[in-house]
Amino acid sequence: MTLLKLERITKRFGGLIAVNEFDLEIREGESIGIVGPNGSGKTTLYNVISGVYTPEEGRVFFEGQEITFLPPYRRAHLGLGRTFQISRPFGSATVRENVAVGALFGTLHGRIGVDEALEMADRYIELVGLSELKDKVAGSLTPVEKKLMEVARALAMRPKLLLMDEAMAGMHPKDIDRLVGLLKEIKEEEKIAIVAMVEHIMRAVVGFAERVVVMHFGRKLVDAPTAEALKDPKVVEVYLGRPLEEG
């Protein structure tokens, strides 16, 4: 059944329209790649979904319940987890504490104590392979480590829907494959839908997304199973700026 539903979402900033009459449906346990060049409105879309922005027009539903005007923290409680394009760790806290925050205030909030949260944190830290760094201060991590930590933090929230914003940018192909594999596992185990947003790491999309949504100037250009979406000439045009055959 549908987990998240966007109805004709429009978000403006002053004059310019960042997201334009955007519709989207995400089913439980689905994995989607949202692709689009920089400035195509992807991040704005995420902010609308996670409640950082409220749209001028349109409505947002989560598990059938309207959440258009719900504050971000309530959405997190419902099961919306996300990572950020530029990672935003809680710098002065340790990796362990960072991830524990996710566990404490995610879908399990109120039902979990600090100690359990820390144990959970350890599990997810191990999962993303940061165990030996877990007592380091998050501020001191490398960008890639930070991204991994954010993934762990988001997973620790036990979300139903995980939004990843350029989670793989700047990563070594090896790491990407590892992360993709990892996400697949988790998806199977915990039945969470994952939306990964990427600018142009096709490797990740192909490797993991069942469905690809292509954004262009705030509009939905294509929404199709990965294989055919990537063949779609429109995509190719937007993507490489020119038709493939010429290349």
Add this chain to the structure above:
Amino acid sequence: MRLVKYYPLIPVYLGYLVLFLIGKTLPGMWQLMAMLSFYCAVGQAFNIFLGMTGYVDFGYVAFMALGTYGMALSIAHLYQIEWLGIGIIVIGFVLAILMSGLLSVAVGAVALRLRGAYFAIATIGVNEGFRYLIEGAKLWGGSEGIIFSKQLTEAFGRGVANKLSTFWADVFVLFIAAIAALVTLCFIRGKIGYALTALREDEEAAKVMGINVTKYKIIAFITSASFAGLIGATAWALKLTHVFPPEVFEISYTVECIIIVLLGGAGTLLGPIVGGLIYGLSKYWLTVIVPGFQLLIFAPIIILIIVAFPEGVVGMFKRRVRGTSLEKFVI
């Protein structure tokens, strides 16, 4: 395992114990110890909000002022009721908490929506506005304030009254500081601590992580304010037995609190006491050694500290001891 959590209190309480003992044993040290414990106490109380949320409340002193009025009003109006006895002090404390607590709810509800500098200025506004309200509307004796040594003496007799102002008031301050420390630790260790750290570091991200930032900010704010009220009720009302608006709504006290918290290390448990001691002692010695020039010497030192060690003494110490046997004693 459970108890290890509370180890960090050991050095703090040791510090307060030492203060108490020195005051009791060494001649003429009591009032100095009282002054030091006052600084430690305000630091401990302010740290709960300032240190943990990173919000700068410049009008913090207003809460101490209201606490002072709470105690003053209770003594000045109830002293004739015999059967209340020491009860008027208790009522005083209750009033102090109520008044400072209520103000903090009011301020928190509106001003905590503001960030950074805007919040700081808003709180200054609250402090000054309140003072001028008291003077302008002639509340609680207006600018003439309340002097209640007489009432205190009549209620308890000269001996007891004097003991209250020159001994018990100071003991109370130490006690309040100790409680504040305990609360701080529970906060740091508890869920709220994680929430506060998160929102201090990145409020946007904290929200997305599912943290109801407003709720936790308000909790910290009210707690901190109530402690401030208690300190005012003891260190300013009971001890000095009078209150004049311009003396208690004095922003420089907020600044002293900030200095103490920053000196010791914002958000740490040990910070306030360390900061309080360093600040209080150095200030005292400067007054004794170079009367009249202490501020001239102090200002550059403050600047130096801010620029050189923004994380404060304990902050640095913490990094040093990470991974050593001392770690569990220091946060």
Add this chain to the structure above:
Amino acid sequence: MKGRLLVSVFLMLGLIGWGGMVYAGAPAKVIIGHPACLSGKYAKAGEQALGGIKACVKWVNEVYGGVKIGGKRVPLEYKYYDCESKKEVVTSLIERLITVDKVNVVFAPYSSGLTLSGAPVAEKYGMLYMDHGGASDRIFQQGFKYIVQTIGPGTRYHVGTLDMIHKVDPKAKRVALAYEDSEFARMVMRGAEEHAKKLGFKIVFKRTYPKGVTDLTPLLSDLKAAKPDFILGGGHFEDGQLFNRQMADLDINVKALSLIAAATLPAFYEALGNLAEGVMGPSHWEYGVKYSPEAARKEGLKWIGPTQDEFVKLFKEALGKDIMPDYHAAEAGAQVLAYVLAVEEANSIDPTKVRAALDKLKFMSFYGGWDVDETGKQVGHSMVDMQWQGGKRVIVWPPEAATGKLYYPMPTFAEKAKGKVAVPK
């Protein structure tokens, strides 16, 4: 690491312990302790008090030959710290003075607030606590045992002024009261109001302005509309200058203007120039008062201390600056003399005995009469009214202390602008 922690704790102990030892006074002296206000908001008055005390201590030791106890002349010592005009510091310094420096009397800091802050500690140690800077009558309604006042009580500041105007100009009936909104100034205002009513004056304007005010225009325009014959007001230093200056700006002309605190200071005239001509101010002491051994003999009072010129000289030496002492200096100095006499009277430095002696003590010095009631409140000292005449401070009231005639009515600001001075011909 743990070691280092311990070390630092001991270090702190040592530091404090050392404090316990250092600065211990020798027993063969009589020591005056004083938490002076050398910095902070009362620094101005604090400096004056410091000079006054030092001057009189010097006089006692070098001219008078020390304090006579048990037939022996004992030198007087003055021990002071800076209280930064802060209440926390006052209490700890007073205790330090009493227990560490073993002083025999504590002089209160400036202002009623700080004086009250120190009172409980002084009372605790049964230490004599002499008040030369807290004018509030309320201090003496609290039932403290050891406080004795040298400065006159606030309610009396403008009484003399009203008497004077009542006498010289019976037709001037409309009085305006405009004081600072502070504990002290309100005390003065209350006293003035009561006395004015008693003398049948009509109070046509009565307002206060907050501390730290930077513009009095609204209040003054309001006052101007009330068309008073004369104005009583003021509170502290800066507001007094502002008051006079903005009266000039608004061209408010009255027959007499008397401002507390500010008007009596040389700085007042320096700041305002001849705009200050004819402005009056009540004062506990002014250079030129006619208090002298002869005057004392006439009133059958004991005389002690330097003549005022000696005092001024000693004062300037003490501060190492060429500034004139004002009444903050004089009252602090006179307090030294009062204490010395009381000690000799009691022939002991025991605070309780000295306190009793002070109760009976009645004397005159360059500062004027000195006598306290049973609560310790000053009643023997009558204030004088001074007026700026040609850049000089002339005492115009009471007649027995006057050094010149009153210039009345005060010249208008238009006249002043043309350089007119308020010198009676």
Add this chain to the structure above:
Amino acid sequence: MIWNQLAGNLTQGLILGGVYGMATMGLSLIFGVLRVVNVGHGAFIMVGAFAALWLFTALGITPIVAIPIALIIGIALGFVFFYLVMKKLVGAPELTSLLATFAMGILLEEVVKLIFGTEYRGYNWDVGRVDLSVTVLPWAKIYAFLGSVAIAVLLYLWFNKTRAGTAVRSVVEDSEGARVCGVNVGWVYALSFAIGIGLTVASGVLLTMFIPVGINPYMGGPYTLKAFVIAVLGGLASPYGAFFGGLIFGLIENGSYTLFALLPGAEPFALTRFLSFVILLVILLIKPTGLLGAK
């Protein structure tokens, strides 16, 4: 009767407000660019006041001439403080920057105290006055007002007509963007801080033209608080906003007195102060960008 008084007070308020506004522009400029509230603001005003006093009494230089001199002194002072302290604090948490600026203030106060002592000083620069039936205005005040307006205009031109000014503006808009567009943000910080301090010190001179007495090392406090209220009225980050904020503030402060005076048993003067802070809070809550603020 009362209307005359109101009119009189409002005229006075307008004139005073202009000077207040000028005295706040520096604060706003610094906040706009560095996002730092200069809590030591009043101390810099005090420096200006002493400059005016000293130049007039010692060298006989009239306040009008003293304004540019003070401006230069201030700018120099600004650069010194920036490179010694502020440089390291840009982007630091409020806690540190607020405390640092406060400490600067204390430092200045104590240094001036060391040089001039704690005496309340003043000078008397009498250039006559005009009587506008409802109230009387000394020319000195009018000059102060005109001076403030002139400086405000100059700043406006500097902002909009010069390269440096444009750079500063771009940083106020969005420092990241400016950086990308090749603006030397570091230098803009230094420059704006220096000019901000310069304006503040100069305003000290103007304030003494308005009130040439009560000059003292600790005189700055009240002005700092007023400046905060005014800056918020004007949107905190906009210098001209601050200027108009000043005008409004002056009108309110003086105008409301006449109204409060009608309340029996109240102290109108204290209440005007109370009111100004109530306004501060209301604006912060309803429109933090200030009365004239955009967005």
